Amino acid sequence: MHADREEKLVAARKAYTDGLLYLAFDLYQVQADEGYVESQVFVAWMLSQGVGCEKDESQAAAYYERAAVHGHPLGCFYFARWLTRAGEHAKAHRFYAMGAEKRHLPSMFRVGYSLAHGKGVSRDLQRSYEVLKEAAMHGHAFALRELGLQDLRGRRGIVWQPIGLVEILAAVCWGFMVSMVNDDSDLLIS
Structure with missing residues (x-):
């Protein structure tokens, strides 16, 4: 299973570096939906910037939240920033604190x-x-x-x-x- 996941990540990275952004997004999204936290963060970033996909802030926030729930510092930070923009400061502070715990x-x-x-x-x-x-x-x-x-x-x-x-x-x-x-x-x- 681990080797299969690594092969998929290598293919996604190659597609991204080769400029095949829509393919890269699709490949990373498969990994993200299978629970790979690093891919969740990358898909969230791609969605937030509209890289290889339509820009979609709410979908980006959902992927950041998934990564944040697993304690990924970037997931915590960017989901908290989304919450801050939405005016949910108490919830945002909790996620910022989770990221801060990881320095x-x-x-x-x-x-x-x-x-x-x-x-x-x-x-x-x-x-x-x-x-x-x-x-x-x-x-x-x-x-x-x-x-x-x-x-x-x-x-x-x-x-x-x-x-x-x-x-x-x-x-x-x-x-x-x-x-x-x-x-x-x-x-x-x-």
Whole structure:
């Protein structure tokens, strides 16, 4: 069974790299429907972008949700983003937290942001700071920017306000440098 699945994935990857996007979508979708989590994430992305298929946000969300239920960090993050856009902040926070548990930096940023702004969860500035700091220490530009904004607003006291400005400037510079190397980096996904 495992060898058969691997052969199907190789065929799907080859179709994708050869530019046969509709075939690639069909091949990945078969795998996704058979429960292969990585394919669920890829099919969701293809649906969300209209690559090899008609663009369909609700179908994309359904595939992301399937991957999220299995704890896949990208599935958790992108399903939570869909929930955020739908205004379901409490449910979104739970999925962001699942991704954050796996050290997915964009999910960690979203957990920290939710805690700082009371989005779907009670406001907790101390916990927000801890989560944002960890994501920022691993290079997440938006986490560093959010720390700077919190400090600039005086959330940790007046002494931190000038440091907040430095954090914001550092986040902008860091984000620019990362984007020059890889503008699709997780360090730039919010």
